[in-house]
Amino acid sequence: MTTILETKQLTKKFDDNLVLKGIDSKIEQGQVIVVIGPSGSGKSTYLRCLNLLEQPTSGEVVFEDQSINQLTEAQLDGIREKMGMVFQSFNLFANYSVLDNINLAPINVQGMTKADATKQSQDLLQQVGVADKADAQPASLSGGQQQRVAIARALAMHPDVMLFDEPTSALDPEMVGEVLNVIKDLAQTGMTMIIVTHEMGFAKNVADEVWFMDDGQIIEKGTPTEVFDHPQKARTQDFLSKVLVS
Numbered sequence: 001m002t003t004i005l006e007t008k009q010l011t012k013k014f015d016d017n018l019v020l021k022g023i024d025s026k027i028e029q030g031q032v033i034v035v036i037g038p039s040g041s042g043k044s045t046y047l048r049c050l051n052l053l054e055q056p057t058s059g060e061v062v063f064e065d066q067s068i069n070q071l072t073e074a075q076l077d078g079i080r081e082k083m084g085m086v087f088q089s090f091n092l093f094a095n096y097s098v099l100d101n102i103n104l105a106p107i108n109v110q111g112m113t114k115a116d117a118t119k120q121s122q123d124l125l126q127q128v129g130v131a132d133k134a135d136a137q138p139a140s141l142s143g144g145q146q147q148r149v150a151i152a153r154a155l156a157m158h159p160d161v162m163l164f165d166e167p168t169s170a171l172d173p174e175m176v177g178e179v180l181n182v183i184k185d186l187a188q189t190g191m192t193m194i195i196v197t198h199e200m201g202f203a204k205n206v207a208d209e210v211w212f213m214d215d216g217q218i219i220e221k222g223t224p225t226e227v228f229d230h231p232q233k234a235r236t237q238d239f240l241s242k243v244l245v246s
Helices: 043-050 073-081 098-108 114-127 143-155 173-188 200-206 224-229 234-243
Strands: 003-014 017-028 032-036 058-063 083-086 161-165 192-196 209-214 217-222
Touching (some): 017 043, 017 217, 043 058, 073 083, 083 143, 114 143, 173 200, 200 224, 209 234, 217 234
Parallel strands (some): 032 209
Antiparallel strands (some): 003 017, 003 058
């Protein structure tokens, strides 16, 4: 398998608070990695260090065989085009229609014609199940619909990797499933994905590997069966006993 993304002794400090403590990790092309763990364990910080939205304090991030820590902001823009990111809060532009939100980067960054970008955007809206919302303003959509638009917007750049930072945590419970189903469908296409989530049932269903993080470290890794049914570490067992309803 081809390693697409790797961290070597990745650390991140905020003032005196050491949030990531020397993380070594590898993501292979086509893998779906789901990162679980308690709040404050460093999951979101780890994800944001992968595309340097957070600058690591030390250690190295290697993407597609290139060390990206020391790149200029302009070079990083090129890297970030290849790493789609979906946030907890949808981060759509309120003053643009749904269609224009998705068209924006392909036209302005990749130089697509408006006609080509619009055709692509309409196809993506169809893919995520909100084709009828192309002309709507984001504020008129439900949270689940906005998040699906945000996924379509990330896909419009044809990324090599998708990063999801708790994509359902800001949603009402009845909207969670519709977003998770879109991500599940995406997993079937062979897209490389790293997903931080509290949705354990989803993690079981969609992950190739589950990583359990606690206190700034990846404590345990394995298949969903290994981690959920036969956790090795006491800390993993304790966490799962609290979050898994039998």
